[in-house]
Amino acid sequence: MSVDAATVRRIGHLARIAISDAEVPALQVELNAILAFVEQLQELNVDGVEPMTSVMPMTMKKRADVVSDGDIADKIIANAPVTDDHFFLVPKVVE
């Protein structure tokens, strides 16, 4: 499988990465090189093979359903680029 220019733009949008028209041809070549490389997996027969979801078999531990921290709003917003009081600010979403 390979991607065309329109697909490169669509992936960019899905990934929320702005792509200029000038960048599309080079990206298309690079992505297609990677897709051609992974294409060899198609020659394997994987019928009946379980997909791996956990590389080390283990039962996931569950913690008690209790509040274990909180009241750290100052710490949470400390690294934000734009804040007001204890809120993150973003461009207007709803008109």
Next chain:
Amino acid sequence: MTDLTSLTLAEARDGLATKSFTAIELTDAHLAAIERARVLNAYVQETPERARAMAREADARIAAGAGGPLNGIPLGVKDLFATEGTRTTACSQILDDFKPPYESTVTSRLWRDGAVMLGKLNNDEFAMGSSNETSHFGPVLNPWRRQGSDAKLVPGGSSGGSASAVAAGLCLGATATDTGGSIRQPAAFTGTVGIKPTYGRCSRWGIVAFASSLDQAGPIARTVRDTAILLRSMAGHDPKDTTSVDRDVPDYEAAVGKSVKGMKIGLPREYRLEGMPAEIERLWTQGAEWLKAAGAELVEVSLPHTKYALPAYYIVAPAEASSNLARYDGVRYGARAEGRNIVEMYENTRAKGFGAEVRRRIMIGTYVLSAGYYDAYYLRAQKVRTLIKKDFEDCYAAGVDAILTPATPTAAFGIGEKAGSDPIEMYLNDVFTVTANMAGLPGIAVPAGRDAHGLPLGLQLIGRPFDEETLLSLGEIVEQAAGHFTPEVWW
């Protein structure tokens, strides 16, 4: 007094214990070495004040007859580990001036045991790379150069700063992470020792996530014993990482020097790549002979799905990365680029903040997870991963204790040499290391010889799950036979 930066970690520990020197002297010697070696670009941030404060505390503990197993030992920390109050960027522009209000579990264990932080080490952006050339802070130089040449070489990646700093005597050991070879490949390129433990051995909490099902922390140091000492402090269960394993951490150092007599070592025929340089082939044979001389039995084994590990990795890792890196949106932390609306703000932030290799991998990951392609790519890659793991399981079930392979297909290459338009050329660096990540197994890289230009070459040993000890015992045999590797100081 001997140069304190040329000691091994174990020697420094013993010297502190016998009061041959103080922790502050040891730290100051390293801070001075770091200053002299800035041209290597190994550190992206030096933290001398914090280092001296920690060293003074270590000296106070020594005076009081207390102190943990790493008391007063100066270490470098890969910039992928969150360090409380100290800028942590994963060497990406998008994290800007991020100062974590928390400490990663692995580093907090090192400080618990008395270690001293010298600073943060350079790495490929978000650990995506095999040469440390994708870092926003620029490439790291390998302290090794080809004989008679002053060409700049890469230290490997993604833990290039860690490997370079350890090799150049800018710390006694360093933290690193390994998703596809990022501990072992740079260790091999710099004549240092690096061990990637079994998946789950170290907590991933507080480490900037790349591919969560593959990422694992581990140490790089100058000797096998030193990595054993560090690993014991780094490993252990953490309730904050549900994939960290709740089992006792052994005294890894006790495994160093243990007899390997009667151990069965597999030599996988699929690692004998077509066109493999003769010097790599010779190194591999030499390593096998050393282990045989130590009483191990060598057997040829087959890992039939080896060639599919790298392509499967380049589906699994970007897919997980595209998901993990979705958090960098210019809202909660990091740099923001403005836009006319929120989507444009996201798109501009991420286009500006991520470097080319990271953008490329996020896009591949987004594509293979997108509607209509999930089964053909991601699901298939997960199935292939099961097959790769089964290859190893069959091998170990047949009585093999560990597997010996070359660590890398070549010695260190030049800066810019593999920066062409074909990303696959760079990806092939990890062809021998990536299988251990896909199967979750421990792997160690130990320097074992030199190429025709005098550059270090490494051998890799891959072990059974949670049997790092066997790797340390075997690794020390190789180390004893091959000797130590120290670059000539030119910086």
